[in-house]
Amino acid sequence: MNAIVALCHFCELHGPRTLFCTEVLHSPLPQGASSGDISGQNEQAEEEEGGIQMSSRIRSHSPAEGASADSSSPGPKKSDMCEGCRSLAGGHPGYVSHDKETSIKYVSHQHPNHPQLFSIVRQACVRSLSCEVCPGREGPIFFGDEQHGFVFSHTFFIKDSLARGFQRWYSIITIMMDRIYLINSWPFLLGKIRGIIDELQGKALKVFEAEQYGCPQRAQRMNTAFTPFLHQRNGNAARSLTSLTNDENLWACLHTSFAWLLKACGSRLTEKLLEGAPTEDTLVQMEKLADLKEESEGWDGSEEEEKPSSQPDVVEGQELSKCSPETSLMPDCNSWNVAHRRLSVFRSLRHMRQVLGASAFRMLAWHVLMGNQVIWKARDMDLVQSAFDVLRTMLPVGCVRIIPYSDQYEEAYRCNFLGLSPHVQIPSHILSSEFAVLVEVRTATRSSLYPTLFDDEQSLNKYEFVVTSGSPVAADRVGPTILNKIEAALTNQNLSVDVVDQCLVCLKEEWMNKVKVLFKFTKVDSRPKEDTQKLLSILGAAEEDNVKLLKFWMTGLSKTYKSHLMSTVRSPTSSESRN
Secondary structure: OOOEEEEEEEEOOOEEEEEEEEEEEOOOOOOOOOHHHHHOOOOOOOEEEOOEEEEEEOOOOOHHHOOOOOOOOOOOOHHHOOHHHOOOOOOOOEEEEEEOOOOEEEEEEOOOOOHHHHHHHHHHHHHHOOOOOOOOOOEEEEEEEOOOEEEEEEEEEEEOOOOHHHEEEEEEEEEEOOHHHHHHOHHHHHHHHHHHHHHHHHHHHHHHHHHHHHOOHHHHHHHOOOOOHHHHOOOOOOOOHHHHHOOOOHHHHHHHHHHHHHHHHHHHOOOOOOOOOOOHHHHHHHHHHHHHHHHHHHHHHHHHHOOOOHHHHHHHHHHHHOOOOOHHHOOOOOHHHOOOOOOOOOOOHHHHHHHHOHHHHHHHHHHHHHOOEEEEEOOOHHHHHHHHHHHHHHOOHHHOOEEEEEOOOOOOOOOOEEEEOOOOOOOHHHHOOOOEEEEEEEEOOHHHOOHHHOOOOOOOOOEEEEEEEOOOOOOOOOOOHHHHHHHHHHHOOOOOHHHHHHHHHHHHHHHHHHHHHHHHHHHHOOOOHHHHHHHHHHHOOOOHHHHHHHHHHHHHOOHHHHHHHHHHHHOHHHHHHHO
């Protein structure tokens, strides 16, 4: 997270001052921190904490510590600072933590070394301890602008037996330029910063109670009520925070806390690219998941009401786990082979085209796109499932109905992808139908083995694939436009498999948009047939195969989209606008 976390203090002599700050640096070292500066100093003290490597480094000049006489450097001069205004003593090294995962450095010192950052932090410090204060002067508040950054500030009091009112005023501020990000981080920052404050207040309270027990200040001040307060304290007007908490390692602990805060706050929120409204595939999947949830709740309720015998329950559960015909209508119902599934036999559409051959693959793809029943007969259930996993990518989710493997033939209205064992008899009218295609996986003879697949396709070199249909697709047939584009992408060797997959997604979205237009035009608006033909010509889908494809894909529209159109038509506002 590109932000700065700082601890500020309201000094009774010098006003609001920055005590300690931690910033994020993507550059190798902060300004003035070079390898030569480090080599002449003491050995580095390093420790590992939460994946961040912390080390102490000496900078060549530190305006915050008053070690430089350069008047152009930001920060107050040494004469303008007291013990209460100073965190790191003169010559004390700053702190640098290295995040090994992201190669980011978290640098802590009293003031930012960059003049512009010093000005931003200085202004935020003054505002947090003067005008930008919540009721009660203790608690969180948000302020800022585009020019000077936005600030999350949490003010609090630290007990001090020598201070006016027995307490001193501090604040922890977080500064960044992204207003939305900072606002969204409010609950996280509030909880973590509140924890740091509680720890500081707890340490200071113990010191305060010990000092009050040894030398009560309230009675002593009442006895010297007419003595000027500042003169009476004998030089104790300012005390450092390390003295108030009796913690010599306070600044190292604060550096660790601030560095972790910046890292954790930056990793807890991630940006997501919103690509508009949900696609039809997403809507259909959400609807099917909701239906499954309702069914499971209904089964749970029925089981509570009735107590069937234990043995039938086990048998039924086994059958359901293999994906029964009812649940197999769901396109994502493939849990029957999750545990025992080997690696996919068919890796992609391009791979399947190479195995089946160009003409056989075109016939198979044509039937898939038209919504005809695709039947695979094989002994290997994994092979059938991998084939369906590849072929289903050409269709919208709502158009996919799969029965992965069955011991009997199922009608086309139940599924458009059907896997059968070799001994299952298929009705003769199905074999001769133009609305079905059969892929038989047979044991290959020695002469029909695929020589090009001997190297890495151990599971395919023992099979041969025979694709038959009652209506074979002629080689010179134009076919649907989307099929021609799919084949063009598959034959283009310059396109990787991932690029082909993205092309397929774009093609499906393009044609689903045409389906939506046709559905509204014909089903909702009830336009005449002549107007429909004109619309199809405008959409570039006037050919017979394209029309059949659009009508089949119309069955894959989500219920959400259909109900939205119907409710729009029925609403009074829409009817008035049409009139």
